[in-house]
Amino acid sequence: xxxxxxxxxxxxxxxxxxxxxxxxxxxxxxxxxxxxxxxxxxxxxxxxxxxxxxxxxxxxxxxxxxxxxxxxxxxxxxxxxxxxxxxxxxxxxxxxxxxxxxxxxxxxxxxxxxxxxxxxxxxxxxxxxxxxxxxxxxxxxxxxxxxxxxxxxxxxxxxxxxxxxxxxxxxxxxxxxxxxxxxxxxxxxxxxxxxxxxxxxxxxxxxxxxxxxxxxxxxxxxxxxxxxxxxxxxxxxxxxxxxxxxxxxxxxxxxxxxxxxxxxxxxxxxxxxxxxxxxxxxxxxxxxxxxxxxxxxxxxxxxxxxxxxxxxxxxxxxxxxxxxxxxxxxxxxxxxxxxxxxxxxxxxxxxxxxxxxxxxxxxxxxxxxxxxxxxxxxxxxxxxxxxxxxxxxxxxxxxxxxxxxxxxxxxxxxxxxxxxxxxxxxxxxxxxxxxxxxxxxxxxxxxxxxxxxxxxxxxxxxxxxxxxxxxxxxxxxxxxxxxxxxxxxxxxxxxxxxxxxxxxxxxxxxx
Amino acid sequence: xxxxxxxxxxxxxxxxxxxxxxxxxxxxxxxxxxxxxxxxxxxxxxxxxxxxxxxxxxxxxxxxxxxxxxxxxxxxxxxxxxxxxxxxxxxxxxxxxxxxxxxxxxxxxxxxxxxxxxxxxxxxxxxxxxxxxxxxxxxxxxxxxxxxxxxxxxxxxxxxxxxxxxxxxxxxxxxxxxxxxxxxxxxxxxxxxxxxxxxxxxxxxxxxxxxxxxxxxxxxxxxxxxxxxxxxxxxxxxxxxxxxxxxxxxxxxxxxxxxxxxxxxxxxxxxxxxxxxxxxxxxxxxxxxxxxxxxxxxxxxxxxxxxxxxxxxxxxxxxxxxxxxxxxxxxxxxxxxxxxxxxxxxxxxxxxxxxxxxxxxxxxxxxxxxxxxxxx
Numbered sequence: 001x002x003x004x005x006x007x008x009x010x011x012x013x014x015x016x017x018x019x020x021x022x023x024x025x026x027x028x029x030x031x032x033x034x035x036x037x038x039x040x041x042x043x044x045x046x047x048x049x050x051x052x053x054x055x056x057x058x059x060x061x062x063x064x065x066x067x068x069x070x071x072x073x074x075x076x077x078x079x080x081x082x083x084x085x086x087x088x089x090x091x092x093x094x095x096x097x098x099x100x101x102x103x104x105x106x107x108x109x110x111x112x113x114x115x116x117x118x119x120x121x122x123x124x125x126x127x128x129x130x131x132x133x134x135x136x137x138x139x140x141x142x143x144x145x146x147x148x149x150x151x152x153x154x155x156x157x158x159x160x161x162x163x164x165x166x167x168x169x170x171x172x173x174x175x176x177x178x179x180x181x182x183x184x185x186x187x188x189x190x191x192x193x194x195x196x197x198x199x200x201x202x203x204x205x206x207x208x209x210x211x212x213x214x215x216x217x218x219x220x221x222x223x224x225x226x227x228x229x230x231x232x233x234x235x236x237x238x239x240x241x242x243x244x245x246x247x248x249x250x251x252x253x254x255x256x257x258x259x260x261x262x263x264x265x266x267x268x269x270x271x272x273x274x275x276x277x278x279x280x281x282x283x284x285x286x287x288x289x290x291x292x293x294x295x296x297x298x299x300x301x302x303x304x305x306x307x308x309x310x311x312x313x314x315x316x317x318x319x320x321x322x323x324x325x326x327x328x329x330x331x332x333x334x335x336x337x338x339x340x341x342x343x344x345x346x347x348x349x350x351x352x353x354x355x356x357x358x359x360x361x362x363x364x365x366x367x368x369x370x371x372x373x374x375x376x377x378x379x380x381x382x383x384x385x386x387x388x389x390x391x392x393x394x395x396x397x398x399x400x401x402x403x404x405x406x407x408x409x410x411x412x413x414x415x416x417x418x419x420x421x422x423x424x425x426x427x428x429x430x431x432x433x434x435x436x437x438x439x440x441x442x443x444x445x446x447x448x449x450x451x452x453x454x455x456x457x458x459x460x461x462x463x464x465x466x467x468x469x470x471x472x473x474x475x476x477x478x479x480x481x482x483x484x485x486x487x488x489x490x491x492x493x494x495x496x497x498x499x500x501x502x503x504x505x506x507x508x509x510x511x
Numbered sequence: 512x513x514x515x516x517x518x519x520x521x522x523x524x525x526x527x528x529x530x531x532x533x534x535x536x537x538x539x540x541x542x543x544x545x546x547x548x549x550x551x552x553x554x555x556x557x558x559x560x561x562x563x564x565x566x567x568x569x570x571x572x573x574x575x576x577x578x579x580x581x582x583x584x585x586x587x588x589x590x591x592x593x594x595x596x597x598x599x600x601x602x603x604x605x606x607x608x609x610x611x612x613x614x615x616x617x618x619x620x621x622x623x624x625x626x627x628x629x630x631x632x633x634x635x636x637x638x639x640x641x642x643x644x645x646x647x648x649x650x651x652x653x654x655x656x657x658x659x660x661x662x663x664x665x666x667x668x669x670x671x672x673x674x675x676x677x678x679x680x681x682x683x684x685x686x687x688x689x690x691x692x693x694x695x696x697x698x699x700x701x702x703x704x705x706x707x708x709x710x711x712x713x714x715x716x717x718x719x720x721x722x723x724x725x726x727x728x729x730x731x732x733x734x735x736x737x738x739x740x741x742x743x744x745x746x747x748x749x750x751x752x753x754x755x756x757x758x759x760x761x762x763x764x765x766x767x768x769x770x771x772x773x774x775x776x777x778x779x780x781x782x783x784x785x786x787x788x789x790x791x792x793x794x795x796x797x798x799x800x801x802x803x804x805x806x807x808x809x810x811x812x813x814x815x816x817x818x819x820x821x822x823x824x825x826x827x828x829x830x831x832x833x834x835x836x837x838x839x840x841x842x843x844x845x846x847x848x849x850x851x852x853x854x855x856x857x858x859x860x861x862x863x864x865x866x867x868x869x870x871x872x873x874x875x876x877x878x879x880x881x882x883x884x885x886x887x
Contacts (some may be wrong), residue, residue: 058884058885061885062884062885065618065885066618066619066622068618069614069615069617069618069619070614070615072571072574072614073610073611073612073614073615074611076574076577076578076607076610076611076614077607077611079578079581079582079585080581080596080603080607082585082592082596083581083585083592083593083595083596083597083603084596084597084600084603084604085597086597087592087593087594087596087597087598087667087668088593088597088667089593090585090589090592090593090596090597091589091590091592091593091666091667094585094586094589094590094592094593094841095589095841095842095845096845097585098582098585098586098587098589098592098841098845099586099841099845099848099849099852101581101582101585101586102579102582102583102585102586102587102849102852103582103586103849103852104582105575105578105579105580105581105582105583106579106582106583106852106853106855106856106859107855107859109575109578109579110572110575110579110859110863111859111862112571112575113571113572113574113575114572114862114863114866115866116571117568117569117571117866117870118866118869118870120885121568121870121883121885122869122870123885124873124879124883125869125870125872125873126869126870130869134866165842168666169664169665169666170666172841172842172844172845173841173842173844173845173848174844176844176848350664471593471596471597471598471600472597472598472667472668472669472670473597473600473675477600477601477675481600481604484604484608488608488611491626491627492611492615494626495615495619495625495626495627496615496619498624498625498626499619499622499623499624499625499626501624502622502623502624503622503623506623509884
């Protein structure tokens with residue numbers, strides 16, 4: 001029989017994963033983006049041979065190194081946690097999911113490890129040319145590692161290129177390139193790395209603005225802002241234009257997540273996108289009310305974003321849960337029935353096989369082929385279990401979008417005033433830059449919450465619910481490690497922040 | 512090329528590749544070994560800093576090898592990943608914990624406002640140097656001594672021991688390998704100092720450590736190998752049935768011919784040769800002999816566990832739940848795709864070697880430590 005686990009243990013396992021990844025992502029964005037900012041500066045040093053650029057690079061490398069160490073420390077847990085806490089997941093989809101992780105190790109991590117050592121310590125040991133190449137390789141290496149893990153994540157959101165092997169009761173890869181070029185993965189990768197570039201640019205702008213406010217290291221700070229604001233502005237524009245593609249992909253592959261992001265309970269044709277409003281706390285699933293308070297929207301926009309057609313139907317949460325015959329949407333109850341038929345067919349198949357009853361096995365297999373796509377739904381007892389936590393997803397999404405708009409404005413203003421050299425007079429902007437130095441990271445964390453909480457209750461969309469995906473551990477086991485990591489990471493993060501603040505206060509040398 | 516290989520060939524190919532990564536990990540244990548020697552070889556603050564900075568520039572390679580080993584095992588033998596990591600939970604978590612400490616300790620050791628103080632980060636490095644190696648040794652030894660788990664018809668595992676993997680550390684056979692590796696790592700660490708630092712006293716003290724730790728390593732290593740070769744092994748028949756076979760691992764060693772006994776003897780001779788030239792010939796290149804020798808010996812140990820019809824992750828509570836390269840592997844398609852990916856490995860090894868040579872061309876010296884901006 002397929003085992004079902006204690007729900008409280010499942011939640012602790014989810015909590016532990018969320019904890020480690022949220023900590024990890026406090027540090028990763030700076031590595032992804034600052035490596036490129038540093039590579040640009042190193043290139044300027046190589047071209048001009050001006051010691052100023054060398055010292056500028058030196059300072060940002062120092063901050064990068066402090067940040068990189070804890071990023072690596074929190075990262076090693078992530079990979080192994082798939083095994084330690086999500087053992088059934090690891091078997092059930094390991095045939096697909098393991099490959100990108102291995103490729104990530106072989107191609108990306110070694111590149112990072114090798115060339116970061118040169119970036120940090122190569123200055124007196126390798127040629128200037130090789131030093132320059134190494135900064136670029138380090139940047140490419142760290143971005144490649146993001147690529148493969150996001151291909152893996154993209155597959156969890158939109159599982160393509162796979163089929164169910166009845167004999168082994170697991171999913172198997174059938175098309176590697178479908179997984180690599182999965183639209184959910186491509187959009188996600190570009191969105192995450194360009195968001196990380198913004199976050200890094202904001203960090204550099206923030207630190208440099210602080211120096212300008214203190215009237216310290218003025219040339220250094222202005223030059224750093226110029227590089228970072230150009231880089232950040234391009235990335236911010238890019239993220240915004242890409243937002244459309246992200247929305248379309250989510251709507252096409254995960255309509256429930258889309259509905260939760262907009263708190264859209266009742267689907268409609270020509271649906272509008274929310275400008276002002278919030279999820280109605282009094283909303284009960286199935287009461288037929290709209291579930292949104294205030295509700296000022298731009299007409300047709302959501303339909304355009306979701307389906308590229310202003311008059312198209314965008315399903316709401318209740319359409320997806322209870323079904324909507326008119327729009328041809330199947331309800332969860334019917335999917336659950338089919339799922340249970342698939343599950344029984346799987347059991348019958350196993351039983352027939354062990355009795356060497358080939359006729360019975362063939363019949364069971366035919367039955368399974370008919371309903372196998374719904375197997376994941378067999379594990380639910382109640383259609384309402386399929387609704388993700390709407391409030392968290394809604395707020396995370398909308399705050400993220402708001403921050404994104406502010407990033408375009410902020411980087412544009414910094415770029416504008418840098419170019420006509422009026423930055424020093426715009427103290428309000430410098431102060432805004434300081435305050436916003438970590439907002440890019442916040443926006444990324446929120447985006448991560450939208451992607452992962454919005455996928456609930458699935459570990460792999462439509463294939464595998466989280467409650468089946470976990471390891472067979474006790475709640476106490478997982479609580480023990482959860483609090484262990486919480487304490488350890490918090491101590492290390494405090495150390496990291498204090499070291500970073502001290503290094504910033506001490507400032508760059510020679511500029 | 513890979514798409515035309517049979518499933519069995521691919522399963523063997525991937526066991527060999529995973530073994531290579533495992534063996535490489537042990538070679539990189541010179542970093543861990545070095546971390547346990549800072550106090551014994553460095554007699555003052557400057558010397559200690561020189562040692563930390565010498566070995567610290569290589570820590571990420573070992574770390575990355577572990578991560579890649581994990582990823583490769585996941586991709587090639589996902590059932591092992593599920594059963595072992597999800598079952599022997601606390602042993603793996605303890606190993607990961609030590610790696611977390613390593614990753615921050617070099618960077619934060621000497622930084623202002625590091626909150627915990629230099630001593631704490633140094634003791635983290637020491638702790639990691641001993642326990643990561645010891646526990647990995649213990650975990651690998653369970654490939655031969657077995658564990659307590661059961662796998663159901665749907666490949667869901669249940670770990671039967673409530674210590675969730677920590678029980679492995681109570682088994683003397685497992686501990687023999689763990690302790691042997693700790694001393695081997697110290698031998699390699701001392702050799703790496705000799706290889707890359709220009710400082711007479713440090714080299715002299717490192718030589719002494721090479722000798723002492725080799726003498727400590729040998730009894731544990733020989734004890735482990737002796738016990739391994741006389742114990743019953745977990746064999747898998749052509750029908751997939753697991754059974755206990757006397758002298759299974761000795762049989763494997765002999766039946767694998769050059770890839771068993773041949774490489775094993777070459778490896779052992781190289782390890783001892785490295786020690787010999789370091790201690791008696793004042794050579795600075797001992798690490799290459801002993802390092803490559805260790806790589807070969809560990810490679811053969813992995814071969815003995817998984818090749819020649821052997822269950823590599825056995826369960827002694829339920830023999831038929833044991834994992835073999837046949838029942839734990841990914842599909843033929845995935846192993847084939849990953850086979851193509853593996854073609855890149857020599858290229859990766861190539862640029863790692865190239866950068867290593869450039870970075871190590873000049874010896875580490877006290878002068879450099881005193882003038883360098885970026886320091887651990």
